[in-house]
Amino acid sequence: MADIDLRLLRLFHAVYETGSTTKAAIRLGLSQPSVSIGLGQLRAHYGDPLFVQMTGGMTPTPLADHLIGPIRRTLDDVRTLSRHRATFDPAQSTHRFRIAMSDASHLTLLPHLFAAIRRDAPGASLEASPIDGDLAERLAIGEVDIAVGLIPDLGSGFYQRVLYDQGWVSIHRSGHTLGRLTRDAFSRAEHVEVTNGTGRTLLRAALETAGIAPKIALSLPGFLGLPSVLTSSDLVATLPQHIGRALAEHAELSVVNCPIPIDGFQVKLHWHARYHADPENTWFRETAFSALARLG
Known part of the structure; x- marks a missing residue:
């Protein structure tokens, strides 16, 4: 032999x-x-x-x-x-954790996640990157540890865990000339759209089903410029409720349930199967779940 x-x-x-x-x-x-x-x-x-x-x-x-x-x-x-088993001690770690998320999540989720990480791993750091067309590959090769959001196109080889359900709201400046945002008022209003939001296909489908072609006066690539735009105009923005309420609170905007029925969605935590048993990845995603799931 x-x-x-x-x-x-x-x-x-x-x-x-x-x-x-x-x-x-x-x-x-x-x-x-x-x-x-x-x-x-x-x-x-x-x-x-x-x-x-x-x-x-x-x-x-x-x-x-x-x-x-x-x-x-x-x-x-x-x-x-x-x-031998791989182990991870967060208290001693200087690891740089990496998460992919939308710019809206920078405002609504990132502060809570960073605080949770630094509480148990004070020497660790955090890097946020966008959700893009290369996300699946970046997760597979370890350039990104986890991703959070509505990401329906990752395909096979990935795990996911639901963080919370997400609905829709409309926001506008207080004292808007349209008054109460009814369906008719919504149809007559001028709107600002965010072109890079991962739920925009649901919004567009709902408007098409309702027979409404909104008057788009302004298109933005992200969410963070909305407060200054809305406070200085009569535009209306329709957004996932988490970011909508956060922006409304930040800029003292009015927030109401959108008068057009829009399918809700689930915000999920995603990671690649290669790192399912990795102790650093396991700790990171469990920390993220504990910190973020309650926010929904």
């Missing part, structure tokens, strides 16, 4: 230690014939009797005496490998 089986090394060690094939069989939980067969395989492999029956029992040959040291070290190494 080209390679020697680990079980045969254990058998060799047991015979050497006990000086008896019978005692070796008991130690290993094998039958006597199984030990004899294994010993025959070892002899064939090394071209040496290895153990000779004498008055005191099975006496090792010079080659067996030479082999026992390396075999003991090999078995010790195997036991060490068997006991």
Whole structure:
């Protein structure tokens, strides 16, 4: 045989230690014939009797005496490998954790996540990056640890966990000339749209179903410019409720339930299967879930 089986090394060690094939069989939980067969395989492999029956029992040959040291070290190494488990101590970590999220989440989620990380891992740092077309690859190769949001196109090979359900609201300046935001008022209003929001397809589908073609006066690539735009105009923005309420509170805007029915969605935590058992990734996503799920 080209390679020697680990079980045969254990058998060799047991015979050497006990000086008896019978005692070796008991130690290993094998039958006597199984030990004899294994010993025959070892002899064939090394071209040496290895153990000779004498008055005191099975006496090792010079080659067996030479082999026992390396075999003991090999078995010790195997036991060490068997006991080894990857561990992570957040209190001692200087790891840089990386999360992909929308710019809206920078306002609504990121402060809570950063506070949770620094509470238990004061030496760690956090890096936020956008949700883009390369996200699946970035998660797979470890450039991003986790992603949070509405991300329906990741495909297979990913785990996900629901953080919270998300509905929709409309926000505008207080004292808007339209008064109460009814369906008719919504149809007559001028709107600002955010082109990069991951839920925009749901909004557009709802408006099409309702037969409403909104008057888009301004398009923005992200959410963070909305407060100054809305406070200085009569534009209306329709957003996922979490960011809508946060922006309204920040800029003292009026926030109401959107008068047009829009399908809600689930904000989820995503990670790649390669890192499912990784201790750093496990700690990061559990910390993220504990900090963010309650915010919904």
